[in-house]
Amino acid sequence: MQFLAQIGLVAVIAFFTSMASDAFSASVQGKITDGDGNALEHAVITLVGDSPELASVSATMPSPVMTQQNIQYNPFVLPVAMGTTVTFPNKDKVRHHVYSFSKVKRFELELYGEDEEKSVLFDQQGTVALGCNIHDNMLAYIYVARSKIFAKTDENGSATIQDIPAGTYTAYVWHPRMRGDEEDLARHVVVTAEGITELGFEVPLKRERNRRRSTY
């Protein structure tokens, strides 16, 4: 009898587990433009669940790597969740000296050469501007997101977030050259279980200035 009860319990757990995975089927399609209506690449959309259950959800993420290749960082913008360790492989024959003076994370990875890699933990939300002590033109950003649900726009200004639960979220958008605060543009979005929820943002930009004079 006790054995049968255990089987019954396992079946009930399996049933609810499958229900839970079915619930993670919602998708969001973000479309970001600048103040002139042009598609905006390198923007990051973050969704923060408005309920405690949604707040702990994480979407599937590519592994966070910031490569140094052809005397450049790649990618230009790398969004990560708080508590993520990013690796910095050097694929160049020359040595690089990665640094950041940003409030969110100050660090230096002193001179290292081809096929070596170092890593850094990012544990505070915000923007980290990267430079290289050897190559003044090397610039990239690590954006430490405020939740584990985010996506970066491509050259068409599009970003897709898949496999999240339906519900109400607060949507944030960030771009290295955005004017004003993320909070100014943030808004609630209802993500529906079926179909794709579309999310549009217009992000006013600062004028392009000297790249080195980063405000982060």
Ligand SMILES: [Cu+2]
């Ligand atoms: Cu360098």
